[in-house]
Amino acid sequence: MLRVAVIGGGAAGMATASRVKRLLRDRAEVVVFEKTPWVSFALCGTPYYLSCKVKTLNDLLHYPLEEFTEKRGINVMLRTEVTDVELDARRLRYRRLDTGETGVYEFDYVVFATGARPRAPKNWLRFRNVFTLHSLADADRLREAVVRDSVRRVIVIGAGYTGIEAADNIALLGRRVVIVHSSKRILSRSLDPDIAEKVEERAKTAGIEFVLGRSVVDVEGSEGYARSVVLDNGEKMYGDLFVVSMGIEPNVELARRAGVRIGGTGAIWVDTRLRTSREEAYAVGDVAETVDILTGERIWWPFATAANKMGFVAGTNIAGGDAFFPGVVRTRAMGAFGLYIAGTGLLEEEARRMGFDVVTATLTAHTRARYMGHGPEIVLKVLADANTGMLLGAQALSEDPSAFWRIAVVATLLMKKASVWDLFNADIGYWPGVNTVWDPLVVAARLLLRRLGTRPREVSRQDTGSKGA
Amino acid sequence: MLRVAVIGGGAAGMATASRVKRLLRDRAEVVVFEKTPWVSFALCGTPYYLSCKVKTLNDLLHYPLEEFTEKRGINVMLRTEVTDVELDARRLRYRRLDTGETGVYEFDYVVFATGARPRAPKNWLRFRNVFTLHSLADADRLREAVVRDSVRRVIVIGAGYTGIEAADNIALLGRRVVIVHSSKRILSRSLDPDIAEKVEERAKTAGIEFVLGRSVVDVEGSEGYARSVVLDNGEKMYGDLFVVSMGIEPNVELARRAGVRIGGTGAIWVDTRLRTSREEAYAVGDVAETVDILTGERIWWPFATAANKMGFVAGTNIAGGDAFFPGVVRTRAMGAFGLYIAGTGLLEEEARRMGFDVVTATLTAHTRARYMGHGPEIVLKVLADANTGMLLGAQALSEDPSAFWRIAVVATLLMKKASVWDLFNADIGYWPGVNTVWDPLVVAARLLLRRLGTRPREVSRQDTGSKGA
Numbered sequence: 001m002l003r004v005a006v007i008g009g010g011a012a013g014m015a016t017a018s019r020v021k022r023l024l025r026d027r028a029e030v031v032v033f034e035k036t037p038w039v040s041f042a043l044c045g046t047p048y049y050l051s052c053k054v055k056t057l058n059d060l061l062h063y064p065l066e067e068f069t070e071k072r073g074i075n076v077m078l079r080t081e082v083t084d085v086e087l088d089a090r091r092l093r094y095r096r097l098d099t100g101e102t103g104v105y106e107f108d109y110v111v112f113a114t115g116a117r118p119r120a121p122k123n124w125l126r127f128r129n130v131f132t133l134h135s136l137a138d139a140d141r142l143r144e145a146v147v148r149d150s151v152r153r154v155i156v157i158g159a160g161y162t163g164i165e166a167a168d169n170i171a172l173l174g175r176r177v178v179i180v181h182s183s184k185r186i187l188s189r190s191l192d193p194d195i196a197e198k199v200e201e202r203a204k205t206a207g208i209e210f211v212l213g214r215s216v217v218d219v220e221g222s223e224g225y226a227r228s229v230v231l232d233n234g235e236k237m238y239g240d241l242f243v244v245s246m247g248i249e250p251n252v253e254l255a256r257r258a259g260v261r262i263g264g265t266g267a268i269w270v271d272t273r274l275r276t277s278r279e280e281a282y283a284v285g286d287v288a289e290t291v292d293i294l295t296g297e298r299i300w301w302p303f304a305t306a307a308n309k310m311g312f313v314a315g316t317n318i319a320g321g322d323a324f325f326p327g328v329v330r331t332r333a334m335g336a337f338g339l340y341i342a343g344t345g346l347l348e349e350e351a352r353r354m355g356f357d358v359v360t361a362t363l364t365a366h367t368r369a370r371y372m373g374h375g376p377e378i379v380l381k382v383l384a385d386a387n388t389g390m391l392l393g394a395q396a397l398s399e400d401p402s403a404f405w406r407i408a409v410v411a412t413l414l415m416k417k418a419s420v421w422d423l424f425n426a427d428i429g430y431w432p433g434v435n436t437v438w439d440p441l442v443v444a445a446r447l448l449l450r451r452l453g454t455r456p457r458e459v460s461r462q463d464t465g466s467k468g469a
Numbered sequence: 470m471l472r473v474a475v476i477g478g479g480a481a482g483m484a485t486a487s488r489v490k491r492l493l494r495d496r497a498e499v500v501v502f503e504k505t506p507w508v509s510f511a512l513c514g515t516p517y518y519l520s521c522k523v524k525t526l527n528d529l530l531h532y533p534l535e536e537f538t539e540k541r542g543i544n545v546m547l548r549t550e551v552t553d554v555e556l557d558a559r560r561l562r563y564r565r566l567d568t569g570e571t572g573v574y575e576f577d578y579v580v581f582a583t584g585a586r587p588r589a590p591k592n593w594l595r596f597r598n599v600f601t602l603h604s605l606a607d608a609d610r611l612r613e614a615v616v617r618d619s620v621r622r623v624i625v626i627g628a629g630y631t632g633i634e635a636a637d638n639i640a641l642l643g644r645r646v647v648i649v650h651s652s653k654r655i656l657s658r659s660l661d662p663d664i665a666e667k668v669e670e671r672a673k674t675a676g677i678e679f680v681l682g683r684s685v686v687d688v689e690g691s692e693g694y695a696r697s698v699v700l701d702n703g704e705k706m707y708g709d710l711f712v713v714s715m716g717i718e719p720n721v722e723l724a725r726r727a728g729v730r731i732g733g734t735g736a737i738w739v740d741t742r743l744r745t746s747r748e749e750a751y752a753v754g755d756v757a758e759t760v761d762i763l764t765g766e767r768i769w770w771p772f773a774t775a776a777n778k779m780g781f782v783a784g785t786n787i788a789g790g791d792a793f794f795p796g797v798v799r800t801r802a803m804g805a806f807g808l809y810i811a812g813t814g815l816l817e818e819e820a821r822r823m824g825f826d827v828v829t830a831t832l833t834a835h836t837r838a839r840y841m842g843h844g845p846e847i848v849l850k851v852l853a854d855a856n857t858g859m860l861l862g863a864q865a866l867s868e869d870p871s872a873f874w875r876i877a878v879v880a881t882l883l884m885k886k887a888s889v890w891d892l893f894n895a896d897i898g899y900w901p902g903v904n905t906v907w908d909p910l911v912v913a914a915r916l917l918l919r920r921l922g923t924r925p926r927e928v929s930r931q932d933t934g935s936k937g938a
Contacts, residue, residue, distance in 0.1 A: 331898035405874030429800035
């Protein structure tokens, strides 16, 4: 009987547990230790809980608990914190948060799936009207507070995904929303400034106000309630409710204390089989590092799809199989202000910094054939390296979901280190009710080819699999 | 001054002409000879003209004539038929269809862009109520006839793309529609029987009747009007109007007479630079062969996107550049009965015939996260080779356009001869409003991995570009 301890019941942890049980069934005992009352929660959905698009917290559970316990035979210990992991002894100590009761579990393998937590100064969070949004409990508290009529003006600190999606959903409740962000542009780690600017324009028409290029240095208040944020220029901004969305950081403390190697990104170092520096320990999901396939760099990429796949791969390997997770090309997606917004690969500035000779093509085009009503416009930007013709990344936004899918096509090409010619030749298909005969992706490739001149020919000849005479 | 003659003003011909002029401008004279009064017509849109979704024939022109003549400097000779091409002498003869006037044009390069025509017995077409649908003129005549109140029952002969889309649009006018098709399943060259069956079910709810596995051997009538079709079992079926959609064939006669090599598919043989067997002659679009990248076989693939890209590539090469068209993976898409229907790569039976050890995964799944309203269902089928783990093809249908886009993602992978592991790992992104955290594509990959057992590991290790430790 193989004994597997999984620490953390989020997507990655439950995927690992499920995979081990599927492959080994009665030959494995799998115990999941989860601090909260929930497992398999969909954190990506929490912003939509705020605006009641998602009605109950239960809706945010991918599966009910019984799916894991009864159907899959996983032992789930809710409200249970792992306090210590001894790798040499292959055992861990846990504590029941309800009763204070403690215990020891001996394992053959342990899986760190401890996730991440919001970065937010502790002393800001002491106020009862200052919130983060990175758990179902957070979502619950925030919704309860923000729907109150006394809340008129909400300050969102930080304009990453969570900040923007929270702002959008809170504005839908009729609240005035001000976003304060330290960069000059919102979504500055996901979109190039020229694309981010278009999201800002759109957000403004939805009534969102922005204070950009300003950091919040303090939150002030009295009697347990915050009243204003203090900016780095000394200015104060009043608010009734505050959401801190300044990013997240991996929960590596337990692993570090256990002697597991922490990587340069601050997350747990793993190999492509998701094994840590210790043979008996795996790490998956938001607490683990991964690889950027395009650049070969080790990165921290805390996104749900990667987490789930990591769980599948780690589970396979723990069960004696041989699977590996090659990494990501940093595809990211969100929705806000009626727009689908997506990106993949490198940002322009980042690519230049890495030494690529970046050329870009940016276009605004109809998503569908003119004679079929042409659909909403899409803004599409594609980046390539002028020396090799290699695709480097792409970003898109549109009221049409094809913005997401066109980025998915580029992402698939990036996984294969494909060239601009590959994008031009990609046989993605055409039907007038769904795209244009010269799809915006192909038009972007054409624009890039013009900028590349004759250089990418060699790339294309090597890369395509044509056997044509 | 380079003199280029383009025979045929459809998508491929106009793309070739435009590309030559863009690259050479005043250093090239480009003349397009087109039999009809139109250039740059969107044949894919003709079914939607029938139901008046597309209102005027002009809407089906990608660009007005002036775009080509005035803006791009192309000499377009409408209503002009090329009667003869002498390659050694590098000249062609043409005839003005209006006036009967004839002329000679001397060229450095000639481009065969003569397209395709419907396959239909001549003696059926002698009836005034028997139509084909492969030109704007066809669309014009058919709509004029089918909107008449006297038309109650329409017989569509053939259930390929055109037949199905025509049937759908004619049914929308309130006509009873019967489709007669020689195969046991509709769309038999585009979809596997299990997927085609689902389209049939849907079509029936839209009121379409089917007579499958029966060929039409004759059309009978009197006084210039057809009254019924005669089936291969002797049965007769009455109709008021008849649409013959039995496929198309390439217009190769002119090229053949000129001494250009015709390939084994019946279309003009070309190399990947789109040059024919004669140095001075190119061929593009529906009259030219291409290559199936997946199998290496020469195929005939008369679709609009390939035609446009071929024009771009041929035009580049004629202008002295060095471009090539690697071929296609046979991505096809359509819409009917409220469904988006798409496929790419090989059909199951075809793949078996070619010696692949085919495994398939077919699933029905929601297109979006449950807590975001989960979206319409998608039926997705993915095919792979059990020996190598190589992806072979995919088919999908849904009321949601993501059916098309998910196929586009698989098509992109097929272009790179990717494996099931590549599909599993494809970093296509996730946002709950647009897909699910385990996208149906990834679920299909997971199902296939289970069927493949341990075999595909080697493939995945070789194929991915990961540098992770």
